[in-house]
Amino acid sequence: DVKVTQSSRYLVKRTGEKVFLECVQDMDHENMFWYRQDPGLGLRLIYFSYDVKMKEKGDIPEGYSVSREKKERFSLILESASTNQTSMYLCASRSSGDNEQFFGPGTRLTVL
Amino acid sequence: GEDVEQSLFLSVREGDSSVINCTYTDSSSTYLYWYKQEPGAGLQLLTYIFSNMDMKQDQRLTVLLNKKDKHLSLRIADTQTGDSAIYFCAESRNYQLIWGAGTKLIIKP
Numbered sequence: 001d002v003k004v005t006q007s008s009r010y011l012v013k014r015t016g017e018k019v020f021l022e023c024v025q026d027m028d029h030e031n032m033f034w035y036r037q038d039p040g041l042g043l044r045l046i047y048f049s050y051d052v053k054m055k056e057k058g059d060i061p062e063g064y065s066v067s068r069e070k071k072e073r074f075s076l077i078l079e080s081a082s083t084n085q086t087s088m089y090l091c092a093s094r095s096s097g098d099n100e101q102f103f104g105p106g107t108r109l110t111v112l
Numbered sequence: 113g114e115d116v117e118q119s120l121f122l123s124v125r126e127g128d129s130s131v132i133n134c135t136y137t138d139s140s141s142t143y144l145y146w147y148k149q150e151p152g153a154g155l156q157l158l159t160y161i162f163s164n165m166d167m168k169q170d171q172r173l174t175v176l177l178n179k180k181d182k183h184l185s186l187r188i189a190d191t192q193t194g195d196s197a198i199y200f201c202a203e204s205r206n207y208q209l210i211w212g213a214g215t216k217l218i219i220k221p
Contacts, residue, residue, distance in 0.1 A: 004154070031207075040120060042200065042213035043155075090154055099143050099204050103154035 004104035012110045019078040023091030030096045032074035037088040081111045116212040123218040130188040132215045134201030141203040146186045149198045193219050
């Protein structure tokens with residue numbers, strides 16, 4: 001049974017804090033993705049990674065960075081959280097040569 | 113998802129058919145997807161259609177693709193309360209997925 005897990009379901013942080021969101025997949029997938037989901041806007045791609053230590057900017061990378069030190073783990077970092085980063089964050093993974101993305105349950109982040 | 117458009121809400125009575133529509137822009141997309149997001153959960157792949165097909169049926173689900181009009185639809189027959197969710201349309205482009213904003217399906221008793 002394929003599985004993508006995210007470290008927290010709910011997170012509350014203060015403006016200016018550094019925030020780490022962790023994602024782990026057990027399917028040996030090469031590709032991993034971070035999206036944010038906002039009402040009426042659907043999913044917007046923040047960053048993705050197609051291999052260990054590789055990363056590519058998505059559509060809205062500003063204010064975020066990522067880390068992929070191991071194949072199974074993809075971390076999203078908010079260097080200095082701001083209120084406009086309050087959102088649902090979704091991690092996904094995909095095998096190369098396949099189109100289907102498998103999603104984690106999401107982390108709802110609130111920045112006060 | 114400015115390239116993929118969906119209505120934000122659809123309300124249907126329990127037992128009726130639901131039809132969720134989507135338009136996309138890239139005629140070279142090879143696959144088109146429907147994902148389902150239940151409340152408080154991540155997204156799960158519901159079904160997909162290859163671009164050289166015009167229809168795909170899977171139990172209560174029927175996907176129709178009109179390539180000429182770049183229009184995709186998802187029909188759910190005999191809609192149940194468990195079908196309450198947000199349904200996302202997505203097109204594949206260079207192994208990325210371009211997402212619609214999602215249609216929230218509301219079931220009336």
